[in-house]
Amino acid sequence: MHPQALSTPSPIPESRIRRAHQRGTLETDWLHARFSFSFGDYHDPNHAHWGSLRALNDDWVAPGRGFAWHGHRDIESLTYPIHGRIHHSDSLGNDYVFGPGELHRMSAGSGVAHAEMNASDTEPERHLQIWLYPRTRGEGPACELVRIDEDSKRDRWRLIASPDGREGSVTVRQDARIFASLLSEASALHYTLEEHRLGYLHVVAGDLRVGPEQQLHAGDGLRFTHHEALSIAAASSDTEVLLFDL
Numbered sequence: 001m002h003p004q005a006l007s008t009p010s011p012i013p014e015s016r017i018r019r020a021h022q023r024g025t026l027e028t029d030w031l032h033a034r035f036s037f038s039f040g041d042y043h044d045p046n047h048a049h050w051g052s053l054r055a056l057n058d059d060w061v062a063p064g065r066g067f068a069w070h071g072h073r074d075i076e077s078l079t080y081p082i083h084g085r086i087h088h089s090d091s092l093g094n095d096y097v098f099g100p101g102e103l104h105r106m107s108a109g110s111g112v113a114h115a116e117m118n119a120s121d122t123e124p125e126r127h128l129q130i131w132l133y134p135r136t137r138g139e140g141p142a143c144e145l146v147r148i149d150e151d152s153k154r155d156r157w158r159l160i161a162s163p164d165g166r167e168g169s170v171t172v173r174q175d176a177r178i179f180a181s182l183l184s185e186a187s188a189l190h191y192t193l194e195e196h197r198l199g200y201l202h203v204v205a206g207d208l209r210v211g212p213e214q215q216l217h218a219g220d221g222l223r224f225t226h227h228e229a230l231s232i233a234a235a236s237s238d239t240e241v242l243l244f245d246l
Helices: none
Strands: 024-027 031-035 053-061 066-072 076-083 086-090 095-098 102-107 112-118 125-132 142-147 158-162 177-183 188-191 198-205 207-210 214-217 221-225 230-234 239-245
Touching (some): 053 198, 076 086, 198 230
Antiparallel strands (some): 053 125, 076 102, 177 239, 188 230
16 A cells, blocks of 8 residues: 555546446435435446545435434444435444434344434435445444544545554455545645555546646546556545545
């Protein structure tokens, strides 16, 4: 892993960009969701997953509604709040409310039931739901909640998930690292993958320039490999991005 390594960027093919409007959609009376990868009834063979990244869903949840009790097995689930607050409860006895500036990890393992509801009866809630394939199956389930304050990700790669939980990140049962950054306008960052690894960049908010030519906007995603050194610069203030090293 070389978060700040500087090398000559290679152009990333336009075909590796997943534009926001190209994502799968789900619209119900309480949920507006956008799927970067196949999920539920939405299936796109060209976007089934990217390495161990199984799902990246952008969910808007109506006041007082949400994902009622249901079960999972053998998935690493991360909830990244963007707006509003989430009430989480699970079969392990956890019951708490969390929101922006925090990150929740649930390792479903051998099986866990949980609910994630909008904690407000008056305001909508928005979050990213991220799933990773686990490294091994059938381990005991576990949950974790950590604080990811805004200053810690300002104009830098802030590690938010890793296999060993270092630097205050959540611990995921997969050889994957996830970084978050909140960029000031014109701020630039670089990232170089180690050999045989895959990268995925997701724009949470704002506008981004990748290399000398490509433009990314909120909701866009970009797949890249170790053959391409990533170089980004914010084209608007408070551009928020997630970077996956898989």
